Amino acid sequence: MLGAERYIRDGNTGKRSSMANESANDTAQMIGPVILLGPPGAGKGTQSRKIVDQYGIPQISTGDLLRDNVSRGTELGLEAKAIMARGELVPDELMYGIVALRLRECDCERGFVLDGFPRTPAQAGWLDAFLEKEVFDKSGNPKNLAAEKCPPVVIQLLVDYNQLLLRLTGRRSCPTCGRLYNIHLQPPRVDELCDLDGSKLVIRDDDRREVIAERLEAYETQTKPVADYYRLQRRLVAVNADRPVADVTAQIFSVIDRHKQDRNHGC
Ligand code: ADP
Numbered sequence: 426m427l428g429a430e431r432y433i434r435d436g437n438t439g440k441r442s443s444m445a446n447e448s449a450n451d452t453a454q455m456i457g458p459v460i461l462l463g464p465p466g467a468g469k470g471t472q473s474r475k476i477v478d479q480y481g482i483p484q485i486s487t488g489d490l491l492r493d494n495v496s497r498g499t500e501l502g503l504e505a506k507a508i509m510a511r512g513e514l515v516p517d518e519l520m521y522g523i524v525a526l527r528l529r530e531c532d533c534e535r536g537f538v539l540d541g542f543p544r545t546p547a548q549a550g551w552l553d554a555f556l557e558k559e560v561f562d563k564s565g566n567p568k569n570l571a572a573e574k575c576p577p578v579v580i581q582l583l584v585d586y587n588q589l590l591l592r593l594t595g596r597r598s599c600p601t602c603g604r605l606y607n608i609h610l611q612p613p614r615v616d617e618l619c620d621l622d623g624s625k626l627v628i629r630d631d632d633r634r635e636v637i638a639e640r641l642e643a644y645e646t647q648t649k650p651v652a653d654y655y656r657l658q659r660r661l662v663a664v665n666a667d668r669p670v671a672d673v674t675a676q677i678f679s680v681i682d683r684h685k686q687d688r689n690h691g692c
Protein backbone atom coordinates (compact mmCIF):
# COMPACT_ATOMS: atom_id res chain seq x y z
CA MET A 426 0.00 0.00 0.00
CA LEU A 427 2.85 2.33 0.77
CA GLY A 428 3.90 2.22 -2.86
CA ALA A 429 0.37 2.93 -4.01
CA GLU A 430 0.06 5.89 -1.66
CA ARG A 431 3.04 7.42 -3.38
CA TYR A 432 1.12 7.23 -6.64
CA ILE A 433 -1.49 9.72 -5.52
CA ARG A 434 0.63 11.90 -3.29
CA ASP A 435 -0.20 14.91 -5.41
CA GLY A 436 -3.63 13.68 -6.47
CA ASN A 437 -5.51 16.16 -4.31
CA THR A 438 -3.64 19.10 -5.62
CA GLY A 439 -3.17 17.86 -9.20
CA LYS A 440 -4.43 20.42 -11.64
CA ARG A 441 -7.44 18.52 -12.92
CA SER A 442 -7.81 16.51 -9.70
CA SER A 443 -8.21 19.74 -7.83
CA MET A 444 -10.06 20.03 -4.54
CA ALA A 445 -13.43 21.64 -4.60
CA ASN A 446 -13.66 25.37 -4.38
CA GLU A 447 -14.55 26.63 -0.87
CA SER A 448 -17.11 29.04 -2.24
CA ALA A 449 -19.05 26.38 -4.12
CA ASN A 450 -22.79 26.98 -4.19
CA ASP A 451 -23.89 23.59 -3.17
CA THR A 452 -21.71 22.30 -0.41
CA ALA A 453 -24.30 20.83 1.95
CA GLN A 454 -26.03 18.22 -0.16
CA MET A 455 -25.06 14.75 -1.27
CA ILE A 456 -24.11 14.79 -4.93
CA GLY A 457 -22.70 11.26 -5.26
CA PRO A 458 -20.48 9.96 -8.04
CA VAL A 459 -20.65 11.77 -11.37
CA ILE A 460 -18.99 10.07 -14.34
CA LEU A 461 -18.16 12.02 -17.49
CA LEU A 462 -17.81 9.73 -20.49
CA GLY A 463 -16.61 10.84 -23.88
CA PRO A 464 -13.80 10.58 -26.39
CA PRO A 465 -10.49 12.40 -25.99
CA GLY A 466 -11.19 16.08 -26.56
CA ALA A 467 -14.90 15.90 -25.76
CA GLY A 468 -14.52 18.45 -22.96
CA LYS A 469 -14.43 16.18 -19.89
CA GLY A 470 -11.68 18.20 -18.20
CA THR A 471 -13.27 21.54 -19.08
CA GLN A 472 -16.68 20.50 -17.77
CA SER A 473 -15.29 18.75 -14.68
CA ARG A 474 -13.88 22.05 -13.53
CA LYS A 475 -17.31 23.67 -13.83
CA ILE A 476 -18.82 20.85 -11.75
CA VAL A 477 -16.13 21.32 -9.08
CA ASP A 478 -16.98 25.01 -8.78
CA GLN A 479 -20.73 24.50 -8.79
CA TYR A 480 -21.12 21.52 -6.47
CA GLY A 481 -18.01 21.60 -4.31
CA ILE A 482 -16.94 18.05 -5.09
CA PRO A 483 -13.43 17.10 -6.26
CA GLN A 484 -12.45 16.21 -9.80
CA ILE A 485 -10.59 12.96 -10.23
CA SER A 486 -8.84 12.78 -13.57
CA THR A 487 -7.04 9.48 -14.09
CA GLY A 488 -5.07 11.08 -16.94
CA ASP A 489 -3.76 13.73 -14.53
CA LEU A 490 -3.02 11.17 -11.83
CA LEU A 491 -1.02 9.15 -14.37
CA ARG A 492 0.80 12.20 -15.78
CA ASP A 493 1.71 13.19 -12.24
CA ASN A 494 3.19 9.71 -11.67
CA VAL A 495 5.09 9.93 -14.94
CA SER A 496 6.58 13.30 -14.04
CA ARG A 497 7.59 12.07 -10.56
CA GLY A 498 9.08 8.88 -12.02
CA THR A 499 7.18 6.50 -9.71
CA GLU A 500 7.05 2.78 -10.49
CA LEU A 501 3.55 3.24 -11.94
CA GLY A 502 4.72 6.26 -13.92
CA LEU A 503 7.60 4.30 -15.41
CA GLU A 504 5.20 1.54 -16.50
CA ALA A 505 2.58 3.94 -17.86
CA LYS A 506 4.86 6.39 -19.69
CA ALA A 507 5.50 4.48 -22.92
CA ILE A 508 1.91 3.19 -23.06
CA MET A 509 0.51 6.72 -22.80
CA ALA A 510 2.99 8.05 -25.35
CA ARG A 511 1.64 5.48 -27.84
CA GLY A 512 -1.94 6.55 -27.11
CA GLU A 513 -2.92 3.16 -25.68
CA LEU A 514 -4.75 2.47 -22.45
CA VAL A 515 -2.86 1.64 -19.28
CA PRO A 516 -3.80 -1.91 -18.14
CA ASP A 517 -6.87 -2.06 -15.89
CA GLU A 518 -5.01 -3.67 -12.98
CA LEU A 519 -2.63 -0.71 -12.78
CA MET A 520 -5.57 1.70 -12.58
CA TYR A 521 -7.50 0.14 -9.70
CA GLY A 522 -4.96 0.93 -6.99
CA ILE A 523 -4.68 4.65 -7.70
CA VAL A 524 -8.40 5.09 -8.21
CA ALA A 525 -9.32 3.24 -4.99
CA LEU A 526 -6.83 5.27 -2.96
CA ARG A 527 -8.09 8.53 -4.38
CA LEU A 528 -11.77 7.69 -3.84
CA ARG A 529 -11.11 6.85 -0.20
CA GLU A 530 -9.88 10.37 0.51
CA CYS A 531 -12.33 12.20 2.75
CA ASP A 532 -13.02 14.99 0.24
CA CYS A 533 -15.00 12.39 -1.77
CA GLU A 534 -17.62 11.87 0.95
CA ARG A 535 -20.31 14.02 -0.71
CA GLY A 536 -19.41 12.87 -4.17
CA PHE A 537 -16.80 13.33 -6.88
CA VAL A 538 -16.54 13.76 -10.62
CA LEU A 539 -14.63 11.07 -12.50
CA ASP A 540 -12.93 12.29 -15.66
CA GLY A 541 -11.34 9.51 -17.73
CA PHE A 542 -12.48 6.56 -15.60
CA PRO A 543 -13.96 4.02 -16.26
CA ARG A 544 -12.52 3.52 -19.71
CA THR A 545 -13.21 -0.19 -20.22
CA PRO A 546 -16.22 -2.33 -19.27
CA ALA A 547 -13.96 -4.16 -16.78
CA GLN A 548 -13.18 -0.83 -15.07
CA ALA A 549 -16.91 -0.03 -14.96
CA GLY A 550 -17.63 -3.39 -13.28
CA TRP A 551 -14.80 -2.83 -10.83
CA LEU A 552 -16.16 0.65 -9.98
CA ASP A 553 -19.67 -0.68 -9.33
CA ALA A 554 -18.29 -3.30 -6.96
CA PHE A 555 -16.13 -0.68 -5.24
CA LEU A 556 -19.03 1.74 -4.78
CA GLU A 557 -21.17 -1.01 -3.31
CA LYS A 558 -18.73 -1.99 -0.63
CA GLU A 559 -17.03 1.29 0.23
CA VAL A 560 -18.30 3.94 2.62
CA PHE A 561 -18.84 7.43 1.25
CA ASP A 562 -20.64 8.89 4.21
CA LYS A 563 -18.34 8.79 7.23
CA SER A 564 -21.10 9.93 9.60
CA GLY A 565 -21.86 6.49 11.00
CA ASN A 566 -24.30 5.17 8.40
CA PRO A 567 -24.32 1.42 7.84
CA LYS A 568 -21.49 0.38 5.59
CA ASN A 569 -23.03 0.50 2.16
CA LEU A 570 -26.06 2.70 2.77
CA ALA A 571 -24.57 5.79 1.22
CA ALA A 572 -23.39 3.90 -1.84
CA GLU A 573 -26.81 2.30 -2.32
CA LYS A 574 -28.39 5.72 -2.27
CA CYS A 575 -25.79 6.97 -4.69
CA PRO A 576 -25.38 5.05 -7.90
CA PRO A 577 -23.33 7.12 -10.32
CA VAL A 578 -24.83 9.69 -12.64
CA VAL A 579 -23.25 8.88 -16.00
CA ILE A 580 -23.11 11.71 -18.53
CA GLN A 581 -21.95 10.99 -22.05
CA LEU A 582 -20.53 13.92 -24.02
CA LEU A 583 -21.31 13.61 -27.73
CA VAL A 584 -19.07 15.50 -30.15
CA ASP A 585 -18.60 15.34 -33.92
CA TYR A 586 -15.32 13.73 -35.07
CA ASN A 587 -13.98 16.80 -36.93
CA GLN A 588 -14.68 19.01 -33.92
CA LEU A 589 -12.75 16.52 -31.76
CA LEU A 590 -9.72 16.84 -34.02
CA LEU A 591 -9.83 20.64 -33.72
CA ARG A 592 -10.14 20.40 -29.96
CA LEU A 593 -7.23 17.98 -29.61
CA THR A 594 -4.80 19.56 -32.07
CA GLY A 595 -5.49 23.01 -30.61
CA ARG A 596 -5.43 22.06 -26.92
CA ARG A 597 -2.99 23.98 -24.72
CA SER A 598 -2.84 24.14 -20.95
CA CYS A 599 -1.22 26.29 -18.34
CA PRO A 600 1.47 24.38 -16.43
CA THR A 601 0.93 26.62 -13.40
CA CYS A 602 -2.86 26.79 -12.88
CA GLY A 603 -4.05 24.02 -15.22
CA ARG A 604 -6.46 26.24 -17.16
CA LEU A 605 -7.31 24.82 -20.58
CA TYR A 606 -7.19 26.77 -23.83
CA ASN A 607 -7.58 26.00 -27.49
CA ILE A 608 -5.66 27.90 -30.14
CA HIS A 609 -8.50 27.40 -32.67
CA LEU A 610 -11.56 27.63 -30.42
CA GLN A 611 -10.67 29.29 -27.10
CA PRO A 612 -7.39 31.16 -27.59
CA PRO A 613 -5.66 33.04 -24.78
CA ARG A 614 -5.65 36.86 -25.00
CA VAL A 615 -1.91 36.86 -25.71
CA ASP A 616 -0.54 34.10 -27.97
CA GLU A 617 0.62 31.03 -26.03
CA LEU A 618 0.42 32.77 -22.61
CA CYS A 619 -2.02 32.03 -19.79
CA ASP A 620 -4.57 34.83 -19.24
CA LEU A 621 -4.47 34.29 -15.49
CA ASP A 622 -0.78 34.04 -14.63
CA GLY A 623 1.16 34.68 -17.86
CA SER A 624 2.82 31.22 -17.89
CA LYS A 625 3.83 29.83 -21.27
CA LEU A 626 1.18 27.33 -22.35
CA VAL A 627 2.17 23.73 -23.00
CA ILE A 628 1.06 21.01 -25.44
CA ARG A 629 0.44 17.52 -24.11
CA ASP A 630 2.85 14.89 -25.43
CA ASP A 631 -0.03 12.75 -26.69
CA ASP A 632 -1.81 15.57 -28.54
CA ARG A 633 0.24 14.85 -31.69
CA ARG A 634 -1.67 13.76 -34.80
CA GLU A 635 -0.40 10.18 -34.95
CA VAL A 636 -1.06 9.60 -31.24
CA ILE A 637 -4.46 11.30 -31.47
CA ALA A 638 -5.50 8.77 -34.13
CA GLU A 639 -4.43 5.92 -31.83
CA ARG A 640 -6.32 7.40 -28.86
CA LEU A 641 -9.50 7.85 -30.85
CA GLU A 642 -9.17 4.25 -32.01
CA ALA A 643 -8.69 3.06 -28.41
CA TYR A 644 -11.82 5.01 -27.50
CA GLU A 645 -13.89 3.37 -30.26
CA THR A 646 -12.85 -0.17 -29.43
CA GLN A 647 -12.34 -0.11 -25.65
CA THR A 648 -14.26 2.81 -24.15
CA LYS A 649 -17.41 3.05 -26.25
CA PRO A 650 -18.68 -0.25 -24.79
CA VAL A 651 -18.64 1.46 -21.38
CA ALA A 652 -21.55 3.61 -22.59
CA ASP A 653 -23.44 0.41 -23.48
CA TYR A 654 -22.70 -0.94 -20.00
CA TYR A 655 -24.39 2.05 -18.36
CA ARG A 656 -27.15 2.25 -20.98
CA LEU A 657 -28.20 -1.28 -20.06
CA GLN A 658 -28.40 -0.15 -16.43
CA ARG A 659 -30.50 2.86 -17.55
CA ARG A 660 -28.00 5.25 -16.03
CA LEU A 661 -26.64 6.86 -19.18
CA VAL A 662 -27.65 10.41 -20.05
CA ALA A 663 -26.28 11.76 -23.32
CA VAL A 664 -25.72 15.49 -23.83
CA ASN A 665 -24.87 17.38 -27.00
CA ALA A 666 -21.32 18.55 -26.26
CA ASP A 667 -20.84 19.99 -29.74
CA ARG A 668 -21.98 23.33 -28.34
CA PRO A 669 -20.27 26.28 -26.66
CA VAL A 670 -18.83 25.47 -23.22
CA ALA A 671 -21.57 27.33 -21.30
CA ASP A 672 -24.37 25.48 -23.12
CA VAL A 673 -22.79 22.12 -22.37
CA THR A 674 -22.33 23.12 -18.73
CA ALA A 675 -26.00 24.08 -18.45
CA GLN A 676 -27.09 20.68 -19.81
CA ILE A 677 -24.78 18.88 -17.38
CA PHE A 678 -25.96 20.88 -14.36
CA SER A 679 -29.55 20.13 -15.18
CA VAL A 680 -28.81 16.37 -15.24
CA ILE A 681 -26.93 16.53 -11.93
CA ASP A 682 -29.63 18.68 -10.30
CA ARG A 683 -32.33 16.17 -11.24
CA HIS A 684 -30.35 13.32 -9.70
CA LYS A 685 -29.44 15.37 -6.66
CA GLN A 686 -33.10 16.03 -5.90
CA ASP A 687 -33.88 12.32 -6.13
CA ARG A 688 -30.97 11.47 -3.86
CA ASN A 689 -31.73 14.02 -1.23
CA HIS A 690 -35.34 12.85 -1.14
CA GLY A 691 -34.13 9.33 -0.37
CA CYS A 692 -34.54 7.45 -3.63
P1 ADP B 1 -11.03 16.02 -22.59
O1 ADP B 1 -10.72 16.18 -21.12
O2 ADP B 1 -12.36 15.34 -22.83
O3 ADP B 1 -9.92 15.38 -23.38
P2 ADP B 1 -10.74 18.94 -22.66
O4 ADP B 1 -11.69 19.46 -21.62
O5 ADP B 1 -9.29 18.91 -22.33
O6 ADP B 1 -11.22 17.48 -23.18
O7 ADP B 1 -10.99 19.81 -23.97
C1 ADP B 1 -10.22 19.57 -25.17
C2 ADP B 1 -9.97 20.91 -25.88
O8 ADP B 1 -11.21 21.43 -26.37
C3 ADP B 1 -9.40 21.99 -24.99
O9 ADP B 1 -8.51 22.76 -25.78
C4 ADP B 1 -10.61 22.85 -24.57
O10 ADP B 1 -10.23 24.19 -24.36
C5 ADP B 1 -11.51 22.71 -25.81
N1 ADP B 1 -12.95 22.67 -25.50
C6 ADP B 1 -13.56 21.98 -24.50
N2 ADP B 1 -14.90 22.14 -24.57
C7 ADP B 1 -15.15 22.94 -25.64
C8 ADP B 1 -16.35 23.48 -26.25
N3 ADP B 1 -17.56 23.18 -25.76
N4 ADP B 1 -16.21 24.26 -27.34
C9 ADP B 1 -14.97 24.53 -27.85
N5 ADP B 1 -13.82 24.06 -27.34
C10 ADP B 1 -13.89 23.28 -26.23
Ligand code: ADP
Pocket residue numbers: 464465466469487488489491508509512513514515516517520540541542543544548631640
Ligand atom coordinates in the same frame (compact mmCIF):
# COMPACT_ATOMS: atom_id res chain seq x y z
P1 ADP C 1 -8.07 12.30 -22.96
O1 ADP C 1 -9.44 12.15 -22.37
O2 ADP C 1 -7.85 13.61 -23.61
O3 ADP C 1 -7.69 11.12 -23.83
P2 ADP C 1 -6.74 11.64 -20.42
O4 ADP C 1 -5.94 12.67 -19.74
O5 ADP C 1 -8.01 11.19 -19.81
O6 ADP C 1 -6.94 12.20 -21.89
O7 ADP C 1 -5.85 10.32 -20.64
C1 ADP C 1 -4.55 10.37 -21.18
C2 ADP C 1 -3.99 8.96 -21.25
O8 ADP C 1 -3.89 8.39 -19.94
C3 ADP C 1 -4.85 7.96 -22.03
O9 ADP C 1 -4.59 8.01 -23.43
C4 ADP C 1 -4.40 6.62 -21.40
O10 ADP C 1 -3.13 6.22 -21.90
C5 ADP C 1 -4.21 7.00 -19.94
N1 ADP C 1 -5.43 6.79 -19.13
C6 ADP C 1 -6.17 7.75 -18.51
N2 ADP C 1 -7.20 7.20 -17.86
C7 ADP C 1 -7.12 5.87 -18.05
C8 ADP C 1 -7.91 4.75 -17.65
N3 ADP C 1 -9.02 4.91 -16.90
N4 ADP C 1 -7.53 3.51 -18.07
C9 ADP C 1 -6.44 3.33 -18.81
N5 ADP C 1 -5.65 4.33 -19.25
C10 ADP C 1 -5.98 5.60 -18.87
